[in-house]
Amino acid sequence: MDLRAPSHRASTGWSPKSSSPVDTRAPIERLPVELIHKIFFQSLEFNFPRASIHVAAALANEVIYSWLIRLAFSSNNPSSSSGILIRPFVPMSYFSIGMKERTDLQTEILRCRWCTISLMRKCQREYVEHVLRQKCRDLVMSDADRAQLDNLDDYWQNIDPFDNATHGKRGKGDLVLSARHPQSDVNLKVSIWFNFGAVQIREPSPVFQETDVFRLPACSLTDPCRMPDRLLRTPWTEEKLELLTLLSNEAYIDDDGNFERSKAVVRQLIVDRDFATFQRLLSLHIRVKIYSYPLRWPVRSNNFRVAARYAKSDKDPFLTLLFSEHRDEIPTSDKSIRALLAKYEQS
Template sequence: MRKCQREYVEHAIRRKCRNLELAPEDHYTLANIHSRFSNLESCDKGWGGCRSKGDLILKARDRDTSVDYKVAVWFHFGAFQVRKPNKLVTDLDLFRLPCCLPELPARMPNKLLGPPWTDAKLEFLQLLSLDAYIDADDTFTRSRRILRQVIRDRDFATFQRLVNMHIRCQYYKYPVRWPVLPTHFQVALKYADEYDDPFIKLLVEQRWEDIPANLLHLKDQLMSKAGTSHI
């Protein structure tokens, strides 16, 4: 997939930038764009539920009309865009691989939603998570089951990745944080280590607000297990 993304972006750049003037150093950057796909650690991955304005943004000008443009590239998303500087950033003029239509989102494949949880699988899941939906509605049937099983399997590395991910639900127009429901807190308590359980610590520190206000008993249990007195 990364190879296909690189080739797709290179092709889009050749087609869309052939009539644009860029600074010599920027022209060199675009001509050697393939090297930027070798390390994606610092690239925007949509952790906040949306894409940034671009990992790479260059100024350009149309040779015929002298109209200014900005050239933007998102390496993790395999996306490329040429836009006017003051134009609102939308997906309408975005060239991207893989791509899902916002009006008809694809369903996330089951192969990406279960063990073995490899780095490659989690990276691919994250790549599709802002576009392909996991759940059909707000009962969160699939995402609830997946997170519950990861807790039972005591796979903290995967749990941490999923909890910090934003995903699509067909019911909503925008990505939401991976749903953490009361049942997840209860399962975490059931399978928790006697001391310093990492699942409990993460849930208390990062997803405390997901506990319904009326479940005071559950909050007390979590605070007690986390070693913090309830205030």
């Protein structure tokens, strides 16, 4: 859903019987901007902005983009239905959109060039702060914990942008504060993950469970959106890699266990001799459409063969990384790769 203006331009003509210009815009183009916004969000018709330069101009701004990200990527955990996903934080009823429609919306948004890591980070912070305001304002907290909750600037400024979580799991939180429910007097823990844009308010437990977590971005476990091609090819900028890392546990890269897209990315990095990006991507855990959990970026037999073909020396960094960290992915039946491994170990 690219909200850029279409290539053609609407014209303003001149009446032959008058010296005044004639407005040749279509009736919908002459609507107030607020009505154009309402039509767009009620229909979520991706081609609407492409129909006219006037409509595109009315929709091409950061407020609209932020609303779209909130609408598409806010989690629908059980507690989100109470005081979180409401106007004006979202422009329409969040729960009126079905799972399939939301997945399609996410996929379209990620394809757009305006969907950048800086905008996603801005939306994350606004979302987390909105959740904390709504859900923590009445909790009983110590003065020190309340002061921390009211001033999170240092945490936002010092997040690890390339944290992919250990084995794809987020852990107990970057910041965990104690609280108490004002009516029931039940003890609670407020956990915040800044890099992942996540908040959880739960009762203390020796066993951590990722239940009822507020998150942005959040994609469906059973019907995730698709990682866009633009994030899986050159040029490999820091901004692109950060956005890819953030989305790697949410949007799927591969459709199935053949791992066609992830395998092609690894192969191209070897051919391009881009070891820095190669190393970074292989450290990620990623989604596959048919699995409901993240797995380590897959390496296939062909990737080993390509690395051997392009190796500059016996200590080629690509082969070194593959054989040292991914040897368990070599099929036991693949004698040629096993022979290559034996030769590498003897060198």
